[in-house]
Every structure is written in structure tokens, then in C-alpha cells.
Amino acid sequence: MSPWVIKGIRTGIKTSAYPRNAETAAGVTPGLPVSSQMDTGAARALVDICPTQVFTIINGRVNVDVDRCIHCYRCVRGVEQPARWDSTYEWGxxxxxxxxxxxxxxxxxxxxxxxxxxxxxxxxxxxxxxxxxxxxxxxxxxxxxxxxxxxxxxxxxxxxxxxxxxxxxxxxxxxxxxxxxxxxxxxxxxxxxxxxxxxxxxxxxxxxxxxxxxxxxxxxxxxxxxxxxxAGRKPPVDLQPGSSQANATGE
Ligand code: SF4
The missing domain is CATH 3.40.50.12280 (Rossmann fold)
Structure with a gap:
């Protein structure tokens, strides 16, 4: 029997339930920044600290371009008012x-x-x-x-x-x-x-x-x-500002 099978039986760690069921194990995703409404000073701080120009301010709203986020976490740890962050993992x-x-x-x-x-x-x-x-x-x-x-x-x-x-x-x-x-x-x-x-x-x-x-x-x-x-087995998500996925995460 393979060593990983024996280890799995011993530790109780088994294959992820995803995609049949939602994955609930801790640490399976680092999450993504999401668009949100912020006051001007806090929004400006996010724009200034992000090294890859993820944030733009439109009509007082901080919009996020996830295609540019390099997960440096400066917008979470380096500012007084952190960016809103979600914990999803369906990003296709x-x-x-x-x-x-x-x-x-x-x-x-x-x-x-x-x-x-x-x-x-x-x-x-x-x-x-x-x-x-x-x-x-x-x-x-x-x-x-x-x-x-x-x-x-x-x-x-x-x-x-x-x-x-x-x-x-x-x-x-x-x-x-x-x-x-x-x-x-x-x-x-x-x-x-x-x-x-x-x-x-x-x-x-x-x-x-x-x-x-x-x-x-x-x-x-x-x-x-x-x-x-x-493969056509799951619907795509919409990670653009104001999308239902963004709304589902607390917008
Ligand atoms: S994690 Fe880094 S790259 Fe991503 S939005 Fe925040 S500051 Fe920008």
C-alpha cells in the first residue's frame, strides 16, 4: 500500500470534497481584495501603497483589478484602514x-x-x-x-x-x-x-x-x-467590481 494511503488512514486527512461540496478546510485560499466604498483618505492610501496599480477610485468607490494583484498584502497590513478582502476560491x-x-x-x-x-x-x-x-x-x-x-x-x-x-x-x-x-x-x-x-x-x-x-x-x-x-462543468464567476461574487463576499 502506498505510504500516502497509510498516512491518510492514520491522520484522517482525505481528498477535498470540492467540487461536489464546498471546501471548508482552513488555509485553502489566500482570498482576494474586493471593491468597496471608502472615505477618500483611506482610498487614496490604498492607491498609493499598491505596487501594481490594482486600485482605482471611481465616484468615491475603490475598484479592484484582480488581474494585477500580486498578493503582497501591503493593502492589508500597511495601511490604517485595510482593503476589503474575501475568502473565496472559485476564481475562474x-x-x-x-x-x-x-x-x-x-x-x-x-x-x-x-x-x-x-x-x-x-x-x-x-x-x-x-x-x-x-x-x-x-x-x-x-x-x-x-x-x-x-x-x-x-x-x-x-x-x-x-x-x-x-x-x-x-x-x-x-x-x-x-x-x-x-x-x-x-x-x-x-x-x-x-x-x-x-x-x-x-x-x-x-x-x-x-x-x-x-x-x-x-x-x-x-x-x-x-x-x-x-470543461463546462462549472459556471464562471464575475470578479469585476459590483459583481454578484463580489456582493456575496460582503459588498
Ligand atoms: S495585496 Fe498588494 S498587489 Fe494586491 S491589491 Fe493589495 S497592495 Fe495591491
Whole structure:
């Protein structure tokens, strides 16, 4: 018997109930900043302290662009009045490039993971998906190194110039129907690397992305939600200011 099976029996730790049931274990998500109404001084402090220009003030309301949040927590620990923060983990958003995704896959899917200049953190979260706790195989999700066997291309990293051609070749090698999931703020906006000598503004500049998953890095459940959205098994969420998801978290 595998050591992790024996350990699971001994410790009582078992595979996550998600997506059938909500995940309630502590620490499965770092959460996300959400838009809120604030007084002008506090709002200004958030705008000034955020290193990646996540906050904008519109009509006295602090709006949040989650595609840029690098989870540095300066807006929580470094200011008198912290930003409002939620504790959700379903972060799969339909890309602006593709709206109203129809279900493309009926049964199992194979996922080709590509590191497009990732620092290692998003890739590490992706790796957790195959661990006993998240165990994506139970959902019929399998990782494949071969684009020709893949249904979904999961990209992490900002899409460096050196990876641009490779990404396009991999995308072209995947048979249709296919979906592209971009995970992590570097893939969505370039993150801290944006518009530098190494890359432009993320993978969305290179490929037709279907599903976006913010976070730096996104936790495994957020990536899993993005994959479920790509497979048509879960609806996407709307993380934009004023959305129902934002409202559900205390707006
Ligand atoms: S955690 Fe950091 S990057 Fe994210 S909104 Fe707060 S200050 Fe900006």
C-alpha cells in the first residue's frame, strides 16, 4: 500500500470534497481584495501603497483589478484602514476574448501544462492538483506532456518573448475543440514582469485565452475551478467590481 494511503488512514486527512461540496478546510485560499466604498483618505492610501496599480477610485468607490494583484498584502497590513478582502476560491473567469463558453468536453480531459516563464510558484500550485488531497484524476482530469493528446492548455508565467513562438506552436498542435486556461496574474497581465525586456502583458497577448484565473499564485482550488469552467462543468464567476461574487463576499 502506498505510504500516502497509510498516512491518510492514520491522520484522517482525505481528498477535498470540492467540487461536489464546498471546501471548508482552513488555509485553502489566500482570498482576494474586493471593491468597496471608502472615505477618500483611506482610498487614496490604498492607491498609493499598491505596487501594481490594482486600485482605482471611481465616484468615491475603490475598484479592484484582480488581474494585477500580486498578493503582497501591503493593502492589508500597511495601511490604517485595510482593503476589503474575501475568502473565496472559485476564481475562474471567462476571458474578455471569449464569452459564453459552451460545454466542449463530455467526459475526461487531458491537460497540457506549459511554463511560459513562471517563477515556480504557480507551477507548484498546479503540481498540488495531482496530490492526494486535490486528486484531479477522480474528476477525469489528467496531465499530459503531449499537445496532440491535450484538450486544455494550462499556461502559467507571463509568456516571455522566448516562449511566445513555442506557445503558439503548442496551441496549434492541440486538436479542436480546445480551451486555454491562463493561471496567475503574470499570465493575465504580466504581473511584476509586465512590459519589461522579457515579456509584454501576459499570455493573453499571445494566445486566445478562454478562462482566466487570477492570484499570485492562485491556490489549487482556484486553478481547479478554472479547469472545471473550461470543461463546462462549472459556471464562471464575475470578479469585476459590483459583481454578484463580489456582493456575496460582503459588498
Ligand atoms: S495585496 Fe498588494 S498587489 Fe494586491 S491589491 Fe493589495 S497592495 Fe495591491
Amino acid at each position: 473567469v471567462e476571458s474578455n476574448q471569449k464569452k459564453n463558453l459552451l460545454p466542449a468536453f463530455r467526459k475526461s480531459i487531458n491537460i497540457c501544462v506549459v511554463d511560459a516563464g513562471d517563477c515556480g510558484s504557480c507551477l507548484n500550485e498546479v503540481r498540488q492538483l495531482s496530490s492526494p488531497y486535490y486528486n484531479i484524476h477522480r474528476l477525469g482530469f489528467f496531465i499530459t506532456p503531449t499537445p496532440r493528446h491535450a484538450d486544455v492548455l494550462l499556461v502559467v508565467g507571463p509568456g516571455t518573448d522566448h516562449m511566445s513562438l513555442a506557445l503558439q506552436k503548442i496551441y496549434n498542435a492541440i486538436p479542436t475543440p480546445k480551451r486555454v486556461v491562463a493561471a496567475g496574474v503574470c499570465a493575465l497581465s504580466g504581473g511584476v514582469f509586465a512590459e519589461s525586456f522579457t515579456c509584454s502583458e501576459g499570455v493573453t497577448d499571445i494566445l486566445p485565452v478562454d478562462v482566466e484565473v487570477p492570484g499570485n499564485p492562485p491556490p489549487p482550488l482556484a486553478i481547479l475551478h478554472g479547469l472545471l469552467v473550461a
